[in-house]
Amino acid sequence: MRRRHRRAASSPELDITAFLNLMIVLVPVLLLGMVFSQIRTIELQFPGMESGEAPSAEQLRLVVTIIPGGIEVSDSERGVIRTLPLREGEQDFAGLLETLKSIKARVPDKTDVVLEVGPEIDYQTLVTAMDTVRSYPAVVAASKIEAELFPDVALADAMEGT
Known part of the structure; x- marks a missing residue:
């Protein structure tokens, strides 16, 4: 009679060295990437009034209009305060800043502005404004x-012909 000998059944060892090497490299890269991917948000208010409601004439309604030909700063009482044409083919944001600083000095409690943007204005110009x-x-x-x-800041479309 023959005897059958059973071999000792053993499971093979898992070689996870390659996976651990990947994790050692991948985890710091992902952690570093998180620091650089921050999103900034800007809260906006869209202009609109209830039906039958009209603004009072005494209230200053500051409007900054950006069109391809330049920037126009105006208010509801006096009309156009200042027109800033293009300077060397670019919008004059330095002149806009100085104009707004002088308006803020005269009306320090005012915090709202309507930003009217023409359809031809690109996104980067809008964000800079x-x-x-x-x-x-x-x-x-x-x-x-x-x-x-x-x-x-409230956004609005610039009227055509401005």
Whole structure:
């Protein structure tokens, strides 16, 4: 008679060295990538009034209109305050900032502005305009801060022919 010998059944060892090497490289790369992918949001208010409601004549309604030909700053009482034509083919955001700073000095409690944008204006110009009307860098007590101009920005379409 023959005897059958059973071999000792053993499971093979898992070789996870390659997987661990991948994790050692992948985890720090993903953690570093998280720091650089931050999203900034800007809160906007869209203009609109209830039916039958009209603004009072005493209330200043500051409007900044951006069209391909330049920038126009106006209000509801006096009309156009200042027109800023293109400077060297670019929008004059420095002139806009100075104009808004002088308006803020005269009306310090005003925080809202309507930003009218023409359909031909590109996205980067819109974002730069929004940043310009919201705040500007200032130095106070040897510290650089963002001074507030008109942080409540409402967007509107610029009327054709402006």
